[in-house]
Amino acid sequence: MAAPSVAEAAASWLAVVRPLEARQLPAAEALGCVLAADAIAPHDLPPFPRAMMDGYAIRLPDAGRTLPLAGSVHAGDAPGSLPLGSVLGIMTGAPVPTGAEAVVQRELCVVSGSTVQLPERIRPQANIVPRGGEALAGATVLRAGEPVTAMAVAVAASLGIERLSVVPRPRVVVITTGAELRQGGSIDGGAIRDSNGPMVAAMCAALGMPCRRLSVVDDPVAIRAAIVGAEGELIVLTGGVSAGDKDFVPAVLAELGYTSVVRGVDQKPGKPLLLAAGAGRLVAALPGNPLAVHWCFTRFVAPALRVLMGQAPGPETVRGVLAGILPGSRDRPWFVPVGLRREGGRLMVKPMPPVSSGDVVTPAHAAGYVAVAAGSAPIASGAEVEVILCVG
């Protein structure tokens, strides 16, 4: 059976991904999440009529008169009342005193000693936000389905709404497998340092996702224990997914009752990609080569994380102009890392083909990928191409 295309595999995979159950989170933590319920104003906002300018609180019939200044009201003062036949100084944000019908800007008045001459024409309620003018008690102030923006955080704060009901961020657990992996430090013999763990953690950080990391040897018992013990909604495994005699991941997943959703994709890098679901969790088992991990995270893992958060899956794309030859591909669709650079009004796309299948040194500063169809000849500099943007 032919391996599915990237688009087919992504469609099958995302078809089994559902947004997480809503949770009440502190508003600051909810930033960037999608609201699962409307937020309702528990009281009027502003809670009192508020001055929008520095000036004088006045009665309308006093327009044109010169009146004594009876004092000043500042932001934070308790609401008072305006004595008849006088004006009160008032500062921006202060509660407008009872009886006042407008706030007149300081610049429009003539102040002399302790008297204030008012202008002839004053608009009713000028420079006053009425009580509840921004939101009445009971009104919907934040809407389900919309994202929690910084302004939404401000709205919640101003109304004393401490928690918001949102689709939370999934917890990601990254399990790198391989007896050859060392966590930093020196290496010798056939050992290498684990680079997939730090890279996947960085991609999660770039998406704002919490992520826990562990590394296990190629041993079915160890891999099984790591999967069973992982506290998260999505598990990223790297390595152990191919057809080598220590590639235990597929068998362990099957034994644990996970359903294989995608097993092999017509792509380079990352052909042996395995995507599975079970026990309310998703597993993305990525081939161990670092470039395959990066591509598969960009194209399959990040979209699943977005859907778990109730967002559109992406990946985001932009169009740009090739600044260099894009090599052709023989047998499989090839996803070539590219750098992006703005030049004048144009987005220039520089191909950064790896020197080996797992090379991340050459494309270390890549910002995206360009798809090269199987059997395609090299594409010349100057052609317009679509770029799939990287995650971090």
Next chain:
Amino acid sequence: MAAPSVAEAAASWLAVVRPLEARQLPAAEALGCVLAADAIAPHDLPPFPRAMMDGYAIRLPDAGRTLPLAGSVHAGDAPGSLPLGSVLGIMTGAPVPTGAEAVVQRELCVVSGSTVQLPERIRPQANIVPRGGEALAGATVLRAGEPVTAMAVAVAASLGIERLSVVPRPRVVVITTGAELRQGGSIDGGAIRDSNGPMVAAMCAALGMPCRRLSVVDDPVAIRAAIVGAEGELIVLTGGVSAGDKDFVPAVLAELGYTSVVRGVDQKPGKPLLLAAGAGRLVAALPGNPLAVHWCFTRFVAPALRVLMGQAPGPETVRGVLAGILPGSRDRPWFVPVGLRREGGRLMVKPMPPVSSGDVVTPAHAAGYVAVAAGSAPIASGAEVEVILCVG
């Protein structure tokens, strides 16, 4: 003197902002920062010739022969040697044994008991990444001026480079001023809850910037102490910057030796904006109304933070199509919050004009701003407009 335009004010302000001094940061923390120095490979990568496929390590003259299988090499095994007249099984990532001249894919061989029949034609070095094939010791693997991507984190990890020299993130200190402000909880009298502090903190979080918050009353001694004690490269003050009789911020900044760079901008909201520099620090003193804080952060603070990080200032813009009437503006250029929605291939821009100058409820889910020129008539639905994107 007429207040400068937004573009003029931004240019004056950014002219005094310099990228921060480089620091050595752990690679994971450096994610998203600009490299201040090249990173050099301390050893060859891979550190040994590495098998790119599961298969057999062979000598070229043995092509076409049937040879005994002398064992297997796995990833993590110490490099060995290939006995004459035999083949060794080898797994992806394993060190290629001395004497081997190619790795032949398992699928191209005929295995029978403990013998392996090799294909007739074998390319020299097939499926082998030579030692140093991705990077030779001493080579530049990450380049100054480029951002630390997730792949760059992987490169650093694979070479044991624990710290990277980068332009660090500035530390932001947010000081909200006003006797009327309460930090959550219940309110009465003329008190309001502080919404600017949580909003600015959220915008910093959306930019990945560390941020500390404090709130002080309108008192020159308290404001002065807060500024002097602030541990950060950029201080955001809110409130106290207008011409009211408790607006002490300008005087305190002058007294502390800060140079005023911008004092008043021809814009709505946020006309009294004050931007200052001194003592190696930047101060953005924003008018206290929440929408002004949001706009001024988007247009003046976030660009300064990006320049401090060695990045292009922004703000980012996109073009879209008005889905609703954009109101005209009388006296000043007006920056109107807008929502964004993708519809078919088009980006629809929905005006969300606030009901009062500080209203953040109406635009709570805004994703950007559209500039309306002073004196302009309303703009009809369907017009193409430029949108300045929000930060968070």
